[in-house]
Amino acid sequence: MGELVGFCAQCGKPIHCLHGFLNGVISEGKETLYCFPCHEKQKEKEGVQPDKCHR
Numbered sequence: 694m695g696e697l698v699g700f701c702a703q704c705g706k707p708i709h710c711l712h713g714f715l716n717g718v719i720s721e722g723k724e725t726l727y728c729f730p731c732h733e734k735q736k737e738k739e740g741v742q743p744d745k746c747h748r
Contacts, residue, residue, distance in 0.1 A: 695709035695710045695711035695712065695716070696709060696710045697709055698710050698715060698717070698726070699726045700726070701717065701726060701727050701728040701731050702725045702726055702727060702731075703727060703728075703731040703734070703735070704728060704730075704731050706728045706731075708726055708728055716728075716729075717729065717732070718732040720732070720735070
């Protein structure tokens with residue numbers, strides 16, 4: 694288990710920092726904390742293209 698950082702702004706799930714890595718996403722601009730599934734839903738709702746791997 695890691696250190697509790699906060700809660701997802703959308704679903705309320707606790708988000709932890711595990712071995713130095715944030716187990717969630719901080720949105721740009723609004724500085725809001727989301728879990729990974731809610732962040733993906735938020736991007737779809739806003740019409741943002743999914744992240745692509747750099748080649």
